[in-house]
Amino acid sequence: xxxxxxxxxxxxxxxxxxxxxxxxxxxxxxxxxxxxxxxxxxxxxxxxxxxxxxxxxxxxxxxxxxxxxxxxxxxxxxxxxxxxxxxxxxxxxxxxxxxxxxxxxx
Amino acid sequence: xxxxxxxxxxxxxxxxxxxxxxxxxxxxxxxxxxxxxxxxxxxxxxxxxxxxxxxxxxxxxxxxxxxxxxxxxxxxxxxxxxxxxxxxxxxxxxxxxxxxxxxxxxxxxxxxx
Numbered sequence: 001x002x003x004x005x006x007x008x009x010x011x012x013x014x015x016x017x018x019x020x021x022x023x024x025x026x027x028x029x030x031x032x033x034x035x036x037x038x039x040x041x042x043x044x045x046x047x048x049x050x051x052x053x054x055x056x057x058x059x060x061x062x063x064x065x066x067x068x069x070x071x072x073x074x075x076x077x078x079x080x081x082x083x084x085x086x087x088x089x090x091x092x093x094x095x096x097x098x099x100x101x102x103x104x105x106x
Numbered sequence: 107x108x109x110x111x112x113x114x115x116x117x118x119x120x121x122x123x124x125x126x127x128x129x130x131x132x133x134x135x136x137x138x139x140x141x142x143x144x145x146x147x148x149x150x151x152x153x154x155x156x157x158x159x160x161x162x163x164x165x166x167x168x169x170x171x172x173x174x175x176x177x178x179x180x181x182x183x184x185x186x187x188x189x190x191x192x193x194x195x196x197x198x199x200x201x202x203x204x205x206x207x208x209x210x211x212x213x214x215x216x217x218x219x
Contacts, residue, residue, distance in 0.1 A: 001167070034206065036151075043200055043209035044151065055207065087151055089206065094166075095141070095153035 002026050002090055006098030014106045019075040021101045023088035028068050032092035035064055035073045038100075039084045047086075048073065080105060108132035110140075110201050110210035118191050120219045128184040128201030128210060135159065135177055138204040140184045142175065144197040145212075152197075157184045159204075191217045 003026040013019050023033065031051040036044040046055045048064035051071060061076045075082055083105055088098040114126035128140060135157070142154040155165040155175050163175045174187045184201060198212040 036206070043202075043212055044206070045209075046205070046207045049205065049207075089151075089153075097143075097151040097153065099150045 002029060002093055002096050004088055004090055004096045004098040006088055006101055008101060009099065011101055011103045012106045013078050013103065015078055015080060017078045019078050019082075019103065021073045021086050021088075021103075023066075023071045023073075023090075023098045025069045025071075025090055025092075029090045029092035031067060032090060033064075033066065033071045034089045034091065035062075036087045036089065037082075037084045038087065044087060078103075078105075108203060108208045110203060110208060112199060112201055112210045112213040114199065114213045114215060116214065117216050117218055120191065120193065120217060122191055123187060123189040124191055124195070124199075124215060126186045126199050126201075126213055126215075128186070130182045130184070130201075130203070133203065135179045135182060135184065140177075140204075141202045141206060142184075142186050143200045143202055143206075145200070146194070146197040154186070154199075193217050193219060 005024045007022050033051050035048040037047050038044040047058050047062050052064045063074045065072050086101045090096050109131045111129050118124050139158050141156045145151050157175050157177050172188050177184045196217045198214045200212040202209045
């Protein structure tokens with residue numbers, strides 16, 4: 001089974017900061033990595049699919065990059081409404097979520 | 107528009123069977139897959155299994171033979187059944203569409219001893 005290591009687990013940043021969250025796969029997953037945002041009490045929301053494709057309606061400050069085993073979600077300029085927990089999901093072989101990154105405002 | 111809604115019990119007794127229904131609208135179960143994902147309180151997401159649009163199923167090996175997923179296409183419903191519940195099965199259970207692009211609101215299930 002493919003394991004996903006997500007870092008950091010917790011992140012504190014200020015409005016306007018550039019924020020990066022990482023996911024590392026235990027083996028090559030090609031481009032099959034998605035990113036989700038989950039606010040407290042809500043269902044996850046798809047942000048980015050297949051490494052770098054922005055889902056419909058998602059602001060352009062969100063972007064994704066990477067390939068193979070190492071992937072990054074970037075928020076170019078943090079907004080207050082971005083406070084949430086972020087998860088990655090690999091779907092190259094089965095489905096495995098990362099453990100999550102809790103993002104808070106400093 | 108695409109919608110998914112989970113219905114099921116709030117509370118299940120230890121060792122009993124959990125049954126949850128996911129009712130979908132805005133798409134056909136014969137066209138799109140439906141996944142089940144769970145999330146224990148304060149923890150991460152775990153993929154449980156899927157009902158493929160062709161009628162087949164796939165399961166996370168972590169659930170071994172405890173889990174069963176089925177559907178009724180005429181009612182646009184997908185069913186999750188899991189037996190031998192333990193306290194660590196306490197979680198919010200979600201169904202999600204094909205590419206995990208649409209999710210239900212989830213149902214919180216507590217396993218009580």
